[in-house]
Amino acid sequence: MHWEQLLSLKRQGDTFKRLRKEQDETRLGFEVDYDRIIFSKAFRSLQDKTQVIPLSKTDFVHTRLTHSLEVSVVGRSLGRIAGKKIVEKHPYLSEIHGYKFNDFGAIVAAAALSHDIGNPPFGHSGEKSIGEFFKTGAGKKYQSVLSKKEYQDIIDFEGNANGFKLLTESKEGVSGGLRLSYATLGAFMKYPKESLPKKPTKHIADKKFGFFQSEKEAFINVANELGLKQTRNGDKVSYARHPLTFLVEAADDICYTIIDFEDGINLGLISEDYALEYLIKLVKDSINTKKYNSLVYREDRLSYLRALAINTLITDAIDIFITNEDAILKGDFHVSLLDKSTYAAQIKDIITLSVNKVYKAQEVIEKEIAGYKIISDILDVYSSALINEKENKASNYDRLMISTLPKFYQRTEISLYNILLNTCCYVASLSDSAAVHIHNKIMGKQLN
Template sequence: MNWLQLLSHKRPGETKSVSHDQTRSRFEQDFDRIIFSHPFRKLQDKTQVFPLPEDDFVHTRLTHSLEVSVVGRSLAKNAGAHLLNKYPDLKDSGYTVNDLGGIVGAACLAHDLGNPPFGHSGEDSISSFFLTNEKGLFFKDKVTDSEWKDLTTFEGNAQGLRILNGKGNGGLKLTYATLGAFTKYPLSSSCDKDKERKSQKKFGYYQCNADLFDEMASEMGLVQLGESKWSRHPLAFLVEAADDICYHIIDLEDGCRLGLVSFTTVKELLAEIIGENYSEEKVQKIASQHERLGTLRAMAIGQLIQECSDAFIRHEEQMLDGTFDTDLTSLIPSSGALKKIIQLSIDKIYRSKLVLEKEAGGYEVIDNLIEAFATAVYAKYFEKPLPKHKSVLRLLPEEYEVQLQNVDSVYEALQIVIDFISGLTDSHAVRLYKTIKGYRLPV
């Protein structure tokens, strides 16, 4: 792979070459398009870890995505300064560190767009409906084997790529470079996975986006590793690192603010990352615990940005030939401290009563919603709907009804249902569930 191809500012479907505008680059346009998009705005009411938080400091998917974008931009600028010195043709073509920052910043901003309500329990619920619910299993012989694989292994990353390229979202049409950096798992759901490669832990696109991904991979010159799978775009490693840094450190911060983890424990863990720049005397001079926590978090993130930037630079040539395939945070001096944070978060935060209650409720809500809408859509467009099916479909927003009128396969219809369900906010999902179950009838 080479960087001039990898930094392609063309958009899918474009045939004419477009000059690189340094005043407002296409990568900055990508960032702006995501910010103003409807799917991005809905992240403000989607669970990050803690459900429907009342504490102002607890993060939602929106604040998490904004923070990941800031960290990713810093990582990319650090790496970009090195790349521009190493590859003069990038400078000659008009690229700057701001372009690298723009690509990674936009990809980070979009990295959670495909996540459904209620976090990972929402993902599991969609897959479980088709795997274990009798009404979901009904669809198995109505789709192909590869389509069934998509339905039974719902993946937020693949859903995100579908959203970014869907006609129903204002036609975002992001550049190839941003889409490449966004794609952490450049393979389809039906591929055999190599467990040694981090980029094959999950999958990154559905069958409906297979042609698009072929086009992306060809345009950017990604290394093909087999049928329907490629090496990562190198900048995807920075997007992954930014996400890892934020959720490790920020989830720990949120856990402390909610009283699940003691401040002393958090301070010791973050001090281990900060290293020689840590000063207990300066920490004690800060007025409140909230401020002390914020200062330590900022210093730890700054240290991790530097360490991950250095790791990227060390392995950049291996990324270009497709042989490097692991997460940057496992290769840095602070990797041991991060492992301690991960284990503590699992024990004290992710298994806390707040989170477990959210997961249990999420399964119930999502399972019932997808059952109601998938059954009603199939009845209307492929059989004969009953009155109850018609009532459920009246709750479907107009844009989805318009899309369904043009479907010619059960798979396509079910994907539109999944678009709707996964696109709901937590609050909307709960209200809709109560409506369908009859809990919100007027008295």
């Protein structure tokens, strides 16, 4: 893979070349990507979507929105630092093509900003509840009328694939979705494969999948434009990652490792003593003990340790990325950057503590259980209504329910697969509160 191709400014539907050296420096194409994402409806809905604690009533616990903004900030730093080293190593990028180190930061920041844009309400349990409705619930009856890959798309409903759909899907009057640059779309594509075969190797890019069958053509188009390395042939669509995806992933890994841990401390699920013990292991080489001891309030002490820990992991991730640049460009780097981290043991300890104390906390479990029921019931009502309408069997209740959907999701002239997938994507688009509100109406608990 080659950087000058990987940094493509092309957008879906372009009929002309977008050359970096002809870009307006006051409004660079990669920065336009960031603006389009942040002003999108899908991004705004993240303000009321669970990061770890579903339906939290506290104001210091992260939502998908605050998490995405923080990941974007870390991603920008990773991209800029890596970009500076790459441009120094490959001066032709600047001298011939006009690329600058800030371009890398802008691409990674935009991709990182959108990395959770396709995630359903109620955290990761939201993805699982959508899948299980079709795998073991009432939606299993549709298996016989779907292809294997179509069925796999919905029983393993994937936020990353839904994100790619949101960013690229054409609608009436809006061709190409947000029309982001292919470089940003490439960096966003964390798992550049389709849903089958499932986990064919231990390669990090094979862990999940990155597009639904409905976006297969768009995905291949982006991959080919960027010159991504094809890793499987025939009817098995799979590519090596865009190199900058590793930086997007590292930004996410750094933030959720440190910040989910911080949320647990702020909620009282993890004691501050643990925080000191675990975080200081990460920052022992950079901490200013005198400054730390002068901080009176817990929030200030945590903030100081968090900043040092994030900076430590950024520096470490960059070293790993640059050291392995050649292997990454060849598609031969098979793990996440932090899996190679000098601090891998400390990261593992922090994540293990977060899992045991935060992710498995009773409050989290109880709300995830409620989320399963809410999502299953909403899926059942809407999928049944839409399929009945397609088959001319709709009841008055079915038609009433369909009328409550946004126009785009009311369509029944499309294939059964697309009706079911659209229903999943509609449910995934809901914020936590909106899902609760709709469920209350379905259950007759709320009349306004």
